[in-house]
Amino acid sequence: MARNRFNSGSKQEAELPKAKLNKETLNKISALLKYLKPYKGKFIIGFVFLLLSSLTGLLFPGLIKVMLEVAQGNPAEYGLPNSVKLIGIIAFSILFVQSFVSFFRIKLFVEVTEKALADLRRDTYFKMITLPMNFFSNRRVGELNSRLSADLSQIQDTITTSFAEIIRQTILLIGGISFLIYTSVQLTLFNLSILPIIIGCGVFFGKKLRLISRSAQDQLAESNTIVEETLQGINNVKAFVNESYEAGRYDKSLRQVVKIALRGATYRGSFASFIIFCLFGAILGVMWYGAYLVQQGSFDISSLLAYMLYSLFVGAAMGTFPDLYANIQKAVGASERVLEILEEKTEDISIDPEKNKTKHFIKGSLSFKGVVFAYPSRKEITVLKGISFDVEAGQKVAFVGSSGAGKSTIAGLILKFYDIQKGEITFDGINANDLALTDIRNQIAIVPQDVILFGGTILENIAYGKLNATKEEIIKAAEQANAHNFIMSFPEGYDTVVGERGVKLSGGQRQRIAIARALLKDPAILILDEATSSLDSESERLVQEALETLMKGRTSIIIAHRLSTIREADKIIVLDKGKIAEEGKHSELIQIDEGIYKHLSNLQFEIQST
Numbered sequence: 001m002a003r004n005r006f007n008s009g010s011k012q013e014a015e016l017p018k019a020k021l022n023k024e025t026l027n028k029i030s031a032l033l034k035y036l037k038p039y040k041g042k043f044i045i046g047f048v049f050l051l052l053s054s055l056t057g058l059l060f061p062g063l064i065k066v067m068l069e070v071a072q073g074n075p076a077e078y079g080l081p082n083s084v085k086l087i088g089i090i091a092f093s094i095l096f097v098q099s100f101v102s103f104f105r106i107k108l109f110v111e112v113t114e115k116a117l118a119d120l121r122r123d124t125y126f127k128m129i130t131l132p133m134n135f136f137s138n139r140r141v142g143e144l145n146s147r148l149s150a151d152l153s154q155i156q157d158t159i160t161t162s163f164a165e166i167i168r169q170t171i172l173l174i175g176g177i178s179f180l181i182y183t184s185v186q187l188t189l190f191n192l193s194i195l196p197i198i199i200g201c202g203v204f205f206g207k208k209l210r211l212i213s214r215s216a217q218d219q220l221a222e223s224n225t226i227v228e229e230t231l232q233g234i235n236n237v238k239a240f241v242n243e244s245y246e247a248g249r250y251d252k253s254l255r256q257v258v259k260i261a262l263r264g265a266t267y268r269g270s271f272a273s274f275i276i277f278c279l280f281g282a283i284l285g286v287m288w289y290g291a292y293l294v295q296q297g298s299f300d301i302s303s304l305l306a307y308m309l310y311s312l313f314v315g316a317a318m319g320t321f322p323d324l325y326a327n328i329q330k331a332v333g334a335s336e337r338v339l340e341i342l343e344e345k346t347e348d349i350s351i352d353p354e355k356n357k358t359k360h361f362i363k364g365s366l367s368f369k370g371v372v373f374a375y376p377s378r379k380e381i382t383v384l385k386g387i388s389f390d391v392e393a394g395q396k397v398a399f400v401g402s403s404g405a406g407k408s409t410i411a412g413l414i415l416k417f418y419d420i421q422k423g424e425i426t427f428d429g430i431n432a433n434d435l436a437l438t439d440i441r442n443q444i445a446i447v448p449q450d451v452i453l454f455g456g457t458i459l460e461n462i463a464y465g466k467l468n469a470t471k472e473e474i475i476k477a478a479e480q481a482n483a484h485n486f487i488m489s490f491p492e493g494y495d496t497v498v499g500e501r502g503v504k505l506s507g508g509q510r511q512r513i514a515i516a517r518a519l520l521k522d523p524a525i526l527i528l529d530e531a532t533s534s535l536d537s538e539s540e541r542l543v544q545e546a547l548e549t550l551m552k553g554r555t556s557i558i559i560a561h562r563l564s565t566i567r568e569a570d571k572i573i574v575l576d577k578g579k580i581a582e583e584g585k586h587s588e589l590i591q592i593d594e595g596i597y598k599h600l601s602n603l604q605f606e607i608q609s610t
């Protein structure tokens with residue numbers, strides 16, 4: 001009953017759904033057995049130890065029985081010596097062997113599962129990050145994360161603990177019942193007649209308790225969400241002076257938790273008193289009936305004691321089965337979800353970096369020919385409706401248009417994040433589908449709108465653009481990106497830790513790190529997704545300067561939000577609702593009466609001059 005903790009908040013356990021156990025599901029998950037294969041030898045030894053420790057456990061009641069018989073002056077059975085002292089020594093020796101074997105069994109099982117699970121985790125993770133973008137748009141990050149943590153932990157727990165327990169308890173159950181029958185058929189029949197009542201009540205209470213425990217955990221999870229939301233948006237809470245409102249919201253939710261937990265307590269209390277009554281009642285009943293049989297002369301005291309010990313084994317084994325079964329069901333469910341990921345089709349990226357090296361170098365010319373595209377997650381909405389444009393190698397081409405026009409979508413398609421439905425995208429005249437995915441992505445760098453830095457040092461973050469870069473190369477890239485000075489202003493320089501647990505960099509600083517990263521990658525094609533939030537003028541100048549250095553000599557695709565930065569572009573493409581509305585140089589587009597570009601340009605000019 002230890003699992004029914006009402007306020008434990010162990011949401012993870014409660015959330016894992018159970019799967020039906022049948023031949024089909026078991027067959028399916030047997031695919032995961034290959035992860036145990038490399039450790040087969042150790043697993044088998046562990047398994048033999050497990051059998052040994054369970055079987056030796058069954059010997060004790062029998063040994064105790066013979067020991068008592070010898071003590072009473074009767075001859076020893078089963079070839080044991082006629083000496084209490086010697087039988088005691090044998091019992092202790094067996095106990096020693098059992099403890100010794102149990103130690104190694106646990107050690108071996110943990111080693112095998114830890115290693116197998118690490119392999120499985122590694123494969124699942126690699127599989128996950130090489131899945132196409134579409135997979136991620138349909139799922140939440142939290143959900144994917146829980147596959148790696150909760151689901152795989154459940155599988156691990158089950159293999160190390162539940163699997164071993166099932167084997168152990170089954171041996172104890174079958175062995176125990178056989179010994180019970182062997183010791184006294186009459187008593188066993190008596191015992192079995194009261195068993196169904198206890199089991200029936202146990203199942204009823206167990207179900208009720210589980211339901212209540214689940215709803216208490218759900219409620220607790222809900223109140224935890226309030227805490228999470230409040231802490232995440234703490235500046236909003238403070239700015240609106242809504243502290244007391246939030247505290248009230250949390251308090252209300254907590255009251256609900258307590259209410260449900262109290263309801264559970266009633267069931268728990270009645271269950272406990274029922275179990276105490278039944279358990280001791282059963283022991284008392286057996287003793288009573290056993291004593292009666294002893295009195296009649298058809299049974300002796302030592303056999304009654306052995307009988308009691310075996311029935312405790314059987315009772316304990318029966319009690320553990322529902323939990324073990326539920327655990328196995330959860331593990332099967334978890335395995336199915338993990339397998340789902342392992343069976344997904346991934347992008348053509350290898351885990352071996354050598355195989356990902358560029359095989360075909362491109363100069364940087366790029367064309368879209370009648371490209372039609374809808375996101376796989378929203379097939380009904382065509383985002384790009386027949387887009388055609390050409391970019392020559394080394395040109396600077398800017399895309400402008402209102403929000404949602406499809407600018408970022410074009411950037412994503414250049415990187416081949418998605419497959420297009422119609423038309424063709426070519427690099428140096430070669431269809432993108434005829435180039436290796438790594439050839440395309442290796443030769444394109446993107447400086448995104450919102451630069452996310454990984455937890456690690458600044459040095460590592462810049463090196464993300466070229467993992468084998470030397471420190472000199474990194475510093476040179478940072479200098480060209482106007483980042484060196486601000487990096488050196490930190491006491492730890494390039495070793496300053498950034499990201500969630502480190503120093504927070506300003507938007508402009510993060511962009512310059514991203515520019516340094518891109519410089520290090522030295523791509524043929526560059527995609528700049530201009531930041532929407534404007535930087536202060538000094539920062540803007542530094543970023544702009546760095547961008548100019550970066551763009552020199554490469555094809556640059558600029559997703560522009562501020563038109564002032566793209567006046568010099570070789571071509572400006574104006575997108576409107578997934579189509580190209582205007583195309584030309586700034587000086588040409590500004591001439592078009594009632595043109596979108598002219599309108600946008602005027603708007604921005606007005607905003608700037610107010």
Ligand SMILES: Nc1ncnc2c1ncn2[C@@H]1O[C@H](COP(=O)(O)OP(=O)(O)OP(=O)(O)O)[C@@H](O)[C@H]1O
Nearest residue numbers: 137375377378383402403404405406407408409410
């Ligand atoms: N992953 C996605 N799944 C489904 N639809 C998407 C996805 N990303 C974008 N869209 C939709 O595609 C359309 C074009 O979006 P896109 O991001 O390309 O526009 P944008 O011109 O870059 O806008 P902004 O200037 O605001 O960044 C929008 O209607 C958007 O809702």
